[in-house]
Amino acid sequence: MSIQSLILQLFIGLMAGRVSSVWAVALIDDSIRTGLRRCDSCKQPFSYLRQLFLWYPGLRCPSCKASDRLWPFWSTLVISVMFAGFGWLLLDQDCQSVAEVQPSQPLWQNRLPFHFVFIFLLATATITDYLDYSIFDSVVVRGALLAVITATLSGELQLIHVWVDWSYDNMPVSSPHDPAVTVPHFGPYLPEWMKAHQHLHGLIWSLSGAVAGAGLMWIARIASRLILGIPAIGFGDVTLMAMIGAFLGWQPTLCALAIAPLVGLILGLGGRIFTGRTFVAFGPYLCIAAFLVLCTWGYLWEDWRLRLVFSHWPTIAGMVSGAFAAFCILLVGLRLFRETPAAKLR
Numbered sequence: 001m002s003i004q005s006l007i008l009q010l011f012i013g014l015m016a017g018r019v020s021s022v023w024a025v026a027l028i029d030d031s032i033r034t035g036l037r038r039c040d041s042c043k044q045p046f047s048y049l050r051q052l053f054l055w056y057p058g059l060r061c062p063s064c065k066a067s068d069r070l071w072p073f074w075s076t077l078v079i080s081v082m083f084a085g086f087g088w089l090l091l092d093q094d095c096q097s098v099a100e101v102q103p104s105q106p107l108w109q110n111r112l113p114f115h116f117v118f119i120f121l122l123a124t125a126t127i128t129d130y131l132d133y134s135i136f137d138s139v140v141v142r143g144a145l146l147a148v149i150t151a152t153l154s155g156e157l158q159l160i161h162v163w164v165d166w167s168y169d170n171m172p173v174s175s176p177h178d179p180a181v182t183v184p185h186f187g188p189y190l191p192e193w194m195k196a197h198q199h200l201h202g203l204i205w206s207l208s209g210a211v212a213g214a215g216l217m218w219i220a221r222i223a224s225r226l227i228l229g230i231p232a233i234g235f236g237d238v239t240l241m242a243m244i245g246a247f248l249g250w251q252p253t254l255c256a257l258a259i260a261p262l263v264g265l266i267l268g269l270g271g272r273i274f275t276g277r278t279f280v281a282f283g284p285y286l287c288i289a290a291f292l293v294l295c296t297w298g299y300l301w302e303d304w305r306l307r308l309v310f311s312h313w314p315t316i317a318g319m320v321s322g323a324f325a326a327f328c329i330l331l332v333g334l335r336l337f338r339e340t341p342a343a344k345l346r
């Protein structure tokens with residue numbers, strides 16, 4: 001990757017990161033002190049112009065000269081690095097390339113902008129969930145609709161097709177010329193309709209991801225309410241998973257759901273010990289897990305042999321049940337953990 005395109009991606013990330021912080025703060029409850037919408041000390045509201053463009057370390061409130069909060073600077077910087085890092089992984093390191101999916105357009109024309117929008121929406125949802133424990137429909141439901149529409153119009157944004165069958169590998173199948181004759185089949189088996197109707201496939205691919213993400217999260221929400229006795233998973237997490245599914249497709253979404261509890265365990269435990277925050281919002285972990293899958297999908301599918309897992313229904317069912325059991329055990333652990341005072345853990 002040339003240095004110019006890296007700088008361009010950093011710059012797009014800076015813009016997206018700043019818009020994402022300002023949008024997130026505009027959505028959350030006005031009583032939450034963020035220091036971005038208004039001065040924390042003198043309550044002087046800041047204009048959108050100042051929020052968007054005039055925010056750097058060392059800046060002071062024009063009325064009372066109190067120092068500005070630094071988090072909008074850091075969040076913008078982190079998002080910018082995420083954009084450039086992801087762009088480098090996608091275009092230079094082929095982090096998403098799999099043998100089965102060969103888009104006709106170059107990735108920087110279709111998949112890169114699609115996933116930049118996805119990262120921007122994930123960042124916005126993370127900030128609102130972190131500051132206000134809320135995920136807003138105006139971010140994730142609109143995001144999910146945008147993903148479904150774009151996937152249908154393009155027809156080639158999928159990380160992996162909705163169904164790729166590797167169980168046919170080395171098995172005899174009917175000859176395309178004469179159904180009575182069987183010939184050996186090598187490599188992935190794709191149904192004919194997928195190749196003939198790429199826009200319909202794009203629609204089904206994105207919708208099935210949204211249904212898988214939202215459906216599994218809905219079941220987890222019921223399970224967590226039964227085990228923890230409180231709704232630990234909000235409805236916003238369900239709609240967030242619908243958006244993640246619509247952008248990723250169902251197979252990467254299952255991977256993100258499997259990774260999220262691990263991310264939560266590591267970051268949640270650390271956060272509890274260092275900050276003493278008791279309520280754990282689940283949304284940011286889902287967003288981080290989705291971003292990790294986005295950056296590693298090619299390796300997961302090719303090197304981790306997920307293609308063999310995701311072409312065999314009994315294996316998928318077994319994995320989902322196993323992950324669900326692990327999730328329930330984690331919830332039980334969380335219940336015990338919540339009853340331990342934070343001071344004991346420090």
Ligand SMILES: [Zn+2]
Pocket residue numbers: 039040041042043044061062063064065066
């Ligand atoms: Zn002030």
